Amino acid sequence: MIDVRGVHYRYPRGDRKALEDVSLIVEPGQFVAVLGPNSSGKTTLLRVALGALRPQTGSATIGDRAAHDYPRQELARLVGVVPQREDNLFPQRVRETVLLGRYPHLSMWGGERPEDHTAVQRALVACDVESLAERWLWTLSGGEYQRVRIARALAQEPRLLVLDEPGVSLDLRHEMALFELVRGLVDTQGLGVLMITHDLNLAARFADSLLLLSDGHPVASGAATDVLTRETIERVFAWPVALQTVEGRPHMVPLRQSKDAR
Amino acid sequence: MKWTLLIAATLVALAASVLLGPAAVPLNSDIVWNLRAPRAVLAFLVGGALGASGASLQALVRNPLADPFLLGLSGGAGLGAVLAIALHLSGPWALPLAAFAGAIAALVLVYRMGMIGGGALDPRVLLLGGVAVGAFAAAVTTAIVSLADAAELRNAFLWLWGGLSSASWDAVVIVGVYTPIPLLVLMGASRPLDLLALGEEPARYLGADVERVKRRVYLAASLLTAAAVAVSGVIGFVGLVVPHISRLTWGHRHRALLPAAFLGGGALLALADTLARTVVAPRELPVGVVTALIGVPVFALLLRRWTVA
Amino acid sequence: MIRRLFLAVLMLAACRPSDHPAVQASNRIVSLLPSFTEILFAIGAGDRLVGRTTWCDYPDAARDVPSVGDGMPPNIEAVAATKPDLVVLYNSGPNVTAALQLERLGIRTVLLDMNRFEDLGPATRRLGQLTGLEQRAESLATTMDSLTYRPLPPPIASIAFVVWDNPPIIIGAGSYLSQLANLAGARNVFDDVAAPSAQVSLETIAARNPRWIAVLSDSGTAPAFAKRREWRAVPAVRDGRFLLLPGSLFGRPGPRSAEAVRRLQAMLGR
Numbered sequence: 075m076i077d078v079r080g081v082h083y084r085y086p087r088g089d090r091k092a093l094e095d096v097s098l099i100v101e102p103g104q105f106v107a108v109l110g111p112n113s114s115g116k117t118t119l120l121r122v123a124l125g126a127l128r129p130q131t132g133s134a135t136i137g138d139r140a141a142h143d144y145p146r147q148e149l150a151r152l153v154g155v156v157p158q159r160e161d162n163l164f165p166q167r168v169r170e171t172v173l174l175g176r177y178p179h180l181s182m183w184g185g186e187r188p189e190d191h192t193a194v195q196r197a198l199v200a201c202d203v204e205s206l207a208e209r210w211l212w213t214l215s216g217g218e219y220q221r222v223r224i225a226r227a228l229a230q231e232p233r234l235l236v237l238d239e240p241g242v243s244l245d246l247r248h249e250m251a252l253f254e255l256v257r258g259l260v261d262t263q264g265l266g267v268l269m270i271t272h273d274l275n276l277a278a279r280f281a282d283s284l285l286l287l288s289d290g291h292p293v294a295s296g297a298a299t300d301v302l303t304r305e306t307i308e309r310v311f312a313w314p315v316a317l318q319t320v321e322g323r324p325h326m327v328p329l330r331q332s333k334d335a336r
Numbered sequence: 337m338k339w340t341l342l343i344a345a346t347l348v349a350l351a352a353s354v355l356l357g358p359a360a361v362p363l364n365s366d367i368v369w370n371l372r373a374p375r376a377v378l379a380f381l382v383g384g385a386l387g388a389s390g391a392s393l394q395a396l397v398r399n400p401l402a403d404p405f406l407l408g409l410s411g412g413a414g415l416g417a418v419l420a421i422a423l424h425l426s427g428p429w430a431l432p433l434a435a436f437a438g439a440i441a442a443l444v445l446v447y448r449m450g451m452i453g454g455g456a457l458d459p460r461v462l463l464l465g466g467v468a469v470g471a472f473a474a475a476v477t478t479a480i481v482s483l484a485d486a487a488e489l490r491n492a493f494l495w496l497w498g499g500l501s502s503a504s505w506d507a508v509v510i511v512g513v514y515t516p517i518p519l520l521v522l523m524g525a526s527r528p529l530d531l532l533a534l535g536e537e538p539a540r541y542l543g544a545d546v547e548r549v550k551r552r553v554y555l556a557a558s559l560l561t562a563a564a565v566a567v568s569g570v571i572g573f574v575g576l577v578v579p580h581i582s583r584l585t586w587g588h589r590h591r592a593l594l595p596a597a598f599l600g601g602g603a604l605l606a607l608a609d610t611l612a613r614t615v616v617a618p619r620e621l622p623v624g625v626v627t628a629l630i631g632v633p634v635f636a637l638l639l640r641r642w643t644v645a
Numbered sequence: 646m647i648r649r650l651f652l653a654v655l656m657l658a659a660c661r662p663s664d665h666p667a668v669q670a671s672n673r674i675v676s677l678l679p680s681f682t683e684i685l686f687a688i689g690a691g692d693r694l695v696g697r698t699t700w701c702d703y704p705d706a707a708r709d710v711p712s713v714g715d716g717m718p719p720n721i722e723a724v725a726a727t728k729p730d731l732v733v734l735y736n737s738g739p740n741v742t743a744a745l746q747l748e749r750l751g752i753r754t755v756l757l758d759m760n761r762f763e764d765l766g767p768a769t770r771r772l773g774q775l776t777g778l779e780q781r782a783e784s785l786a787t788t789m790d791s792l793t794y795r796p797l798p799p800p801i802a803s804i805a806f807v808v809w810d811n812p813p814i815i816i817g818a819g820s821y822l823s824q825l826a827n828l829a830g831a832r833n834v835f836d837d838v839a840a841p842s843a844q845v846s847l848e849t850i851a852a853r854n855p856r857w858i859a860v861l862s863d864s865g866t867a868p869a870f871a872k873r874r875e876w877r878a879v880p881a882v883r884d885g886r887f888l889l890l891p892g893s894l895f896g897r898p899g900p901r902s903a904e905a906v907r908r909l910q911a912m913l914g915r
Contacts, residue, residue, distance in 0.1 A: 124541075126540070146540065146543045146544065146545055147543035149543070150541065150542050150543030151543075153541075154541075155538075155541035157535075157537050157538055157541065159535065159537075160534050160535055160538050161398075161534070161535045162533065162534055162535075163395070163398050163400070163533040163534075164400075164533050164583065164588035165588070166587075166588060170587070170589070174530060174531060174534070174542060175542065177527050177530070177531060177542055177543060177544075178542060178543035180527065182524055182527070183524070230542070357846070357848055358845075358846050358848065358849045358852075359846075359848050359849050359851070359852030359853070360852075361848075361852055366851070366878055367848050367851045367852055367878055370874075370875070370877075370878045371847055371848045371851060371875060371878045372848060374875070426869055427869070427872075428869060428870070428872045428873040428874075430869075431811065494809070494812055494814070494844065495811055495812065499811070499812040501811060501812040501813055501846065501847050501875075502811050502873070502875060503875060504873065504874035504875035505874065506874050507875075613846045613848075617846075617849070618835065618837065618838060618845050618846070618849045618853075619838060619843045619844060619845055620812065620813075620844050620845050620846045620849075621844075622812070622844070
């Protein structure tokens with residue numbers, strides 16, 4: 075569905091390329107994780123994949139069309155995006171904010187239809203936030219709020235879900251719950267998922283395919299066991315790690331720099 | 337239910353505007369028909385324009401403290417008006433036209449400043465540019481007043497404080513024909529404005545054409561405000577407080593909020609004008625003073641509710 | 646340091662304007678109000694004027710006196726440059742400050758009230774004192790007093806003075822214009838407003854239906870607001886019953902006030 079091939083991208087005022095020869099494929103029913111240190115180009119790749127940025131070289135298509143060719147509303151019916159930051163200006167209830175996800179389906183002057191409310195309800199249930207539906211957003215915990223944002227994206231009834239570092243600032247329980255939720259959506263609803271994340275281990279555990287970036291370059295892609303090797307991680311992240319196996323997937327453990335430090 | 341109450345309140349305010357006044361006159365008199373009635377309708381239109389404009393601007397610049405007059409329009413209008421008086425421009429419409437022209441000039445200036453390249457409008461630059469342009473225009477205005485025929489121009493400052501004394505059926509027709517167009521543009525932008533409250537990037541991903549919406553909302557809201565200032569000077573607090581009061585009952589969904597802010601603003605200004613005319617009769621208070629006197633305590637109450645909640 | 650401050654305060658306290666005994670008649674006078682200029686010329690002290698405001702246009706000889714600006718506020722440097730020994734100012738807040746500044750330069754200043762006809766007599770007498778022309782001043786002051794305290798004729802018409810149209814500002818009982826109207830036999834429909842001027846609703850003007858709308862105007866044509874639709878709700882505006890009063894004669898109390906009353910009377914009689 076998402077097909078990014080050999081893209082090079084430099085920001086208008088950038089001194090170096092943000093992306094160099096990066097490719098990425100996300101199919102329906104597939105969970106792809108994009109990893110890498112800060113400023114490795116992960117968010118840029120997401121924007122190029124969604125047509126928000128046009129690469130100087132290479133192509134980015136969604137389905138059979140170029141990503142930038144999609145009218146905004148049509149793209150929003152296809153792809154549900156949960157960006158890193160959201161700064162909600164006015165107080166809202168959960169149900170109202172999830173309803174915003176139906177806007178790509180609404181005409182300018184038409185009202186909400188029964189199928190819109192049904193879609194909202196389904197999204198609330200799928201993300202396990204139905205019990206919070208009448209709560210004000212400011213009363214929610216971080217983890218609950220993230221699930222609400224995913225519910226909003228689901229209300230768009232997309233074929234593809236894109237999440238930019240959704241687990242940041244979530245505690246252990248909520249982060250695990252979030253990954254379980256996303257995995258569940260892939261398995262039960264056949265959604266394609268593209269997720270940018272810092273968490274190598276959870277990516278390894280839950281994703282079908284990983285892409286590791288470093289300084290805009292693709293370092294490795296494919297199955298977790300192929301991508302997350304000790305040499306690769308130590309090279310990309312410049313830190314010594316040890317590798318274990320948990321639940322059949324690689325699990326990396328960062329090591330102390332030197333035993334006599336402090 | 338709440339809509340019924342709001343419409344009822346608006347009708348009561350309008351009726352009071354027509355029935356009450358400093359002079360005790362029979363209802364079928366020339367005064368009531370040619371002075372009070374157009375003044376009531378004009379107050380309603382101007383107050384409504386300010387309410388709707390304020391609500392949409394608050395969403396556009398993502399700042400609940402935004403007021404239609406933050407964007408430099410009142411400064412431009414005041415400068416236009418003072419120039420018209422200083423240059424002794426004749427004609428009954430000279431003052432409103434000059435004020436309107438001044439407001440549009442300020443609008444264009446601030447718009448250019450807010451365009452940061454590639455057709456993108458930066459709301460923070462709009463705000464800062466508006467404050468700067470407004471301050472500059474105010475300084476030039478004061479300089480002109482201090483250098484020219486001081487007595488006449490001192491009275492011009494009273495005009496700036498806001499007043500509906502120039503209301504006539506002619507003015508009502510002009511404003512009545514003009515206002516629906518920008519209002520419709522704002523109403524059409526209701527859904528994108530809801531999305532914009534999440535932030536520009538989330539709004540984009542939910543299908544909003546963010547740049548187009550920003551441009552349209554800024555221009556429509558500014559055109560509404562320019563007309564309001566041209567006809568009635570600077571009437572503060574309506575555009576700031578009415579959207580907040582409306583949000584308490586109608587929430588933030590602009591499809592309901594914008595009409596509610598329009599009706600609420602219209603009712604409030606009609607009421608304020610009635611008070612301005614009757615409280616110190618036969619003298620009259622500038623209506624901008626009355627809206628400030630009502631608006632500030634209401635605003636303080638709202639702030640308390642927000643901080644306590 | 647404290648001593649110096651103390652001395653400065655003492656000096657300032659001592660320098661209260663218009664507190665000097667009339668030791669010597671003034672010979673170089675700056676007048677900062679048209680009314681004072683007219684009075685000075687009327688008592689024969691016109692040739693002693695070395696400075697006037699741009700508004701001081703009567704009598705014709707006044708125009709030969711150099712102007713020191715419009716006087717709002719007074720231009721201290723221009724006044725001082727004429728090397729006056731006396732400056733006469735209208736008693737108002739900004740002028741008190743200006744007077745203090747002039748006193749600091751060693752120039753004698755006198756502040757006089759000139760708000761209503763009752764102020765004409767005392768001002769004239771004081772100016773006579775300051776110029777040593779007490780007799781002529783006394784005779785002029787007596788004439789003015791006889792105007793001021795003349796029994797009022799029965800009113801033959803109602804009038805409203807409109808100073809500004811948007812918002813409408815009228816003259817109230819506190820202004821000498823209102824007195825002028827009363828002396829000419831007109832009743833100011835706004836004589837229940839104590840202030841010299843006030844903003845009122847247009848409908849009040851329309852409801853009180855004055856027979857005449859008086860405007861200070863040198864142009865001789867109806868004011869611009871006469872064409873405005875909302876003003877035509879006032880019958881006097883609709884029917885064009887305007888009294889156009891030339892600013893020089895009617896805009897200030899002074900020796901010509903009796904003439905102003907006569908002129909207004911004649912206009913009302915039409």
